[in-house]
Amino acid sequence: MAEPSIGDLTEALGGKLSLTVEEEVGLDLDADEQNKQPIGVAKWCLVGTLLIRRRYNLEALEHTLASVWRLVKGMHMRILGENFFAFYFFHPVDMQRVLAEGPWHFANHTMVLKEANGGRQVTKEELFEVPFWIQIHGLPPDRLTAETGRRIGAGMGRLIDVDAGDGDAWGSEFIRVRVDIDTRKPLRRGMRLSLKDGPIWVSFRYEHLQNFCYCCGKFIGMQCRGCDPQY
Numbered sequence: 759m760a761e762p763s764i765g766d767l768t769e770a771l772g773g774k775l776s777l778t779v780e781e782e783v784g785l786d787l788d789a790d791e792q793n794k795q796p797i798g799v800a801k802w803c804l805v806g807t808l809l810i811r812r813r814y815n816l817e818a819l820e821h822t823l824a825s826v827w828r829l830v831k832g833m834h835m836r837i838l839g840e841n842f843f844a845f846y847f848f849h850p851v852d853m854q855r856v857l858a859e860g861p862w863h864f865a866n867h868t869m870v871l872k873e874a875n876g877g878r879q880v881t882k883e884e885l886f887e888v889p890f891w892i893q894i895h896g897l898p899p900d901r902l903t904a905e906t907g908r909r910i911g912a913g914m915g916r917l918i919d920v921d922a923g924d925g926d927a928w929g930s931e932f933i934r935v936r937v938d939i940d941t942r943k944p945l946r947r948g949m950r951l952s953l954k955d956g957p958i959w960v961s962f963r964y965e966h967l968q969n970f971c972y973c974c975g976k977f978i979g980m981q982c983r984g985c986d987p988q989y
Contacts, residue, residue, distance in 0.1 A: 896960040911935035944975030
């Protein structure tokens with residue numbers, strides 16, 4: 759015969775068994791969880807991945823980035839998974855400068871970075887956009903304006919900034935736009951524009967573009983099946 763439990767005893771006494779002080783206090787199981795920072799989520803945190811298929815030295819990655827980023831307060835890196843990592847910064851200015859001066863590369867491979875904020879974890883599947891400055895060539899002189907840049911840039915991805923030469927584009931050969939580029943798609947070589955004098959073709963030149971696959975038009979590490987799998 760099973761021994762009676764505390765619940766059975768309480769029921770037998772008609773619910774008259776009162777709780778002790780220790781029983782009344784209890785335990786809040788969510789208290790510690792609320793005080794913990796989820797992986798990849800911090801006040802000044804970037805999560806990232808490299809557009810690469812082969813293995814690489816993670817320690818060399820951390821040392822290289824610490825050197826080229828020239829951080830004032832420093833950072834430390836944490837491995838979150840295969841080719842998935844987080845950078846924790848000790849000052850928000852350092853983090854914002856890293857975002858503003860990208861894209862960044864390691865061993866000639868492009869790095870994807872995303873700010874982790876708002877209490878929501880960033881997954882590796884969300885890391886596919888890289889900001890690039892893109893030169894737009896082939897525009898008539900009267901179209902070398904910030905408004906033209908905004909309209910073209912918005913058609914390429916998420917527009918971040920426009921550089922039209924301080925509002926005086928006369929004498930310039932191109933304007934620049936900074937856009938978040940979807941690395942899952944082939945890079946656009948240019949765009950056909952309709953003007954009152956007829957259609958024209960403008961070409962795009964991506965600044966600091968590395969390891970681009972001329973076979974499929976994608977970044978190395980995101981290429982089509984026909985490309986060399988060793989990358």
